[in-house]
Amino acid sequence: MIVARRKPFPEIKGMLDPYSRALVAGCGTCVAVCLAGGEKEAGVLASQLMIASSVDKKEFYASAATVERQCDREFLELFRDRVKEVDAVVSLACGAGIQFFAEMYPEVPVLPGVDTSFIGVAEDAGEWSERCRSCNQCYLGITGGICPVTMCSKGLLNGPCSGPIHGKCEVDHERNCAWIMIYERLEQQSRIGLQDAPAPPMNHGLRPHPSRLVHSAYKRRFNIG
Amino acid sequence: MASLFKEGLKSGAFQIVARLVPPRSANLAGVSALAASWKGKVNSILVADNPSAIMGVASLVSAERLVRDGHDVIMTLSCRDRNRMALGSTALGAAALNIESILCVSGDHFNFGDHPESKPVYDLDSVQLIGMLRDMQDGSGSTANGPTEPFSFFLGAVARATADHSMPHLMKARKKISDGARFLITLPIFTMSELEPVLSGLSDSPVKILAGVLLPSYEQIRSYQDGSIPGTLIPEELVRSWKDAGEEAFISSSAAHVKKLVSELKTSGRVAGVCVSATGRESEIEGLI
Ligand code: SF4
Ligand code: SF4
Numbered sequence: 004m005i006v007a008r009r010k011p012f013p014e015i016k017g018m019l020d021p022y023s024r025a026l027v028a029g030c031g032t033c034v035a036v037c038l039a040g041g042e043k044e045a046g047v048l049a050s051q052l053m054i055a056s057s058v059d060k061k062e063f064y065a066s067a068a069t070v071e072r073q074c075d076r077e078f079l080e081l082f083r084d085r086v087k088e089v090d091a092v093v094s095l096a097c098g099a100g101i102q103f104f105a106e107m108y109p110e111v112p113v114l115p116g117v118d119t120s121f122i123g124v125a126e127d128a129g130e131w132s133e134r135c136r137s138c139n140q141c142y143l144g145i146t147g148g149i150c151p152v153t154m155c156s157k158g159l160l161n162g163p164c165s166g167p168i169h170g171k172c173e174v175d176h177e178r179n180c181a182w183i184m185i186y187e188r189l190e191q192q193s194r195i196g197l198q199d200a201p202a203p204p205m206n207h208g209l210r211p212h213p214s215r216l217v218h219s220a221y222k223r224r225f226n227i228g
Numbered sequence: 229m230a231s232l233f234k235e236g237l238k239s240g241a242f243q244i245v246a247r248l249v250p251p252r253s254a255n256l257a258g259v260s261a262l263a264a265s266w267k268g269k270v271n272s273i274l275v276a277d278n279p280s281a282i283m284g285v286a287s288l289v290s291a292e293r294l295v296r297d298g299h300d301v302i303m304t305l306s307c308r309d310r311n312r313m314a315l316g317s318t319a320l321g322a323a324a325l326n327i328e329s330i331l332c333v334s335g336d337h338f339n340f341g342d343h344p345e346s347k348p349v350y351d352l353d354s355v356q357l358i359g360m361l362r363d364m365q366d367g368s369g370s371t372a373n374g375p376t377e378p379f380s381f382f383l384g385a386v387a388r389a390t391a392d393h394s395m396p397h398l399m400k401a402r403k404k405i406s407d408g409a410r411f412l413i414t415l416p417i418f419t420m421s422e423l424e425p426v427l428s429g430l431s432d433s434p435v436k437i438l439a440g441v442l443l444p445s446y447e448q449i450r451s452y453q454d455g456s457i458p459g460t461l462i463p464e465e466l467v468r469s470w471k472d473a474g475e476e477a478f479i480s481s482s483a484a485h486v487k488k489l490v491s492e493l494k495t496s497g498r499v500a501g502v503c504v505s506a507t508g509r510e511s512e513i514e515g516l517i
Pocket of ligand 2: 162163164165171173174179
């Protein structure tokens with residue numbers, strides 16, 4: 004899932020300074036799971052903003068609404084009436100959702116309420132960690148299911164740098180060196196031979212920005228049917 | 229101009245390499261003077277490339293000055309700061325300036341250095357850099373038009389010695405060799421026995437192995453803990469005795485230790501040479517060899 008963190012309150016409040024009626028728009032998927040921008044967080048932020056404005060004696064009104072996903076036009080459509088009532092929106096979706104919101108409602112400023120951090124997993128209660136940098140040419144088949152692009156601080160594709168100390172990464176001594184983990188995993192599975200040949204350089208041509216993916220069979224069926 | 233270092237390794241003569249860190253100012257007078265003090269005592273000078281991610285004069289520029297001064301050089305080329313385009317063009321520039329020996333490294337992470345907010349590049353890793361430079365020589369690789377005049381690189385890489393997880397490091401060293409590395413310089417060792425894993429692990433390979441040795445600064449020792457010097461593990465007893473010694477005693481005992489190690493390496497017949505680094509103490513190098 005996409006992991007994000009709520010922006011600090013003073014930053015959000017600062018962005019809203021010029022406005023008097025705001026919609027706090029939550030997203031019920033990834034950012035809800037990582038407690039940054041789901042229904043609950045949207046409600047809390049709206050109340051915080053109301054309290055702060057009354058302390059500041061500023062005329063201001065904030066309300067909250069949440070849809071299942073902001074990365075889908077169908078769900079964003081549900082905001083249409085609410086957007087008409089406000090002069091600014093704070094979206095708590097990931098960066099993709101915020102942009103899609105802004106694209107659908109160009110008449111109103113859409114402000115980011117979170118910093119989008121990474122694609123990751125839930126390690127523990129309240130703890131997430133990155134796992135994939137969407138390189139669009141997955142190497143996991145030859146690296147024992149451990150991503151060298153993400154889990155190695157240098158994204159090296161052929162083995163450890165000279166830096167790991169006692170199995171820990173030279174960049175962060177709390178974290179295991181990805182390449183020592185890869186080696187040990189492959190060895191445990193008797194697949195270390197997969198690493199005999201050097202991996203060629205990554206093909207950055209496969210990850211242009213912005214990327215686009217077309218599923219032509221689905222598109223055909225959808226358009227006909 | 230053929231690399232004297234390459235010829236020396238081929239002849240089997242024990243090679244002495246001194247590592248030089250380019251200055252953090254726009255003045256190469258000190259580089260020239262230091263190299264001049266090594267003249268006749270070292271076979272080649274290894275020019276570092278923003279080591280420990282601390283910004284200094286470009287390795288290519290410093291190496292060119294040394295070539296002009298009449299020294300044999302090995303230029304370090306780090307993947308940390310350049311994408312493949314910049315790596316290739318820097319290497320072509322080196323070839324144009326008669327610099328043949330290139331040490332290909334991934335590069336210490338920016339976290340260690342003076343610009344921790346930089347974007348780490350690592351478009352290639354050291355294995356891929358070696359492979360790209362090897363292919364560039366005959367035009368089969370990314371210089372698609374092929375070189376109009378032939379040129380050659382003498383390619384090397386770093387190898388981690390020490391018993392600390394030696395197998396993954398050996399795996400990578402083998403890839404470096406298979407992609408074209410002809411010499412390897414180990415990260416600093418402090419006792420002969422630390423070389424064992426890399427020497428026995430690569431005994432079936434024709435690659436020439438030089439042992440890296442380090443004359444540390446007092447500051448490095450005072451603040452030393454495992455991991456504080458990139459890729460370098462100093463044996464516990466040695467750290468303890470150096471820490472306890474006080475600055476003056478440390479300076480002389482560390483120099484004596486490194487000098488003894490260099491002479492052991494020379495007589496051992498097990499390595500092709502030695503590469504001496506001395507953080508901030510480069511002027512002492514000539515006394516160690
Ligand atoms: S190799 Fe890593 S970054 Fe690339 S797709 Fe696979 S998991 Fe993601
Ligand atoms: S120590 Fe391991 S994980 Fe860290 S940068 Fe080096 S190879 Fe990558």
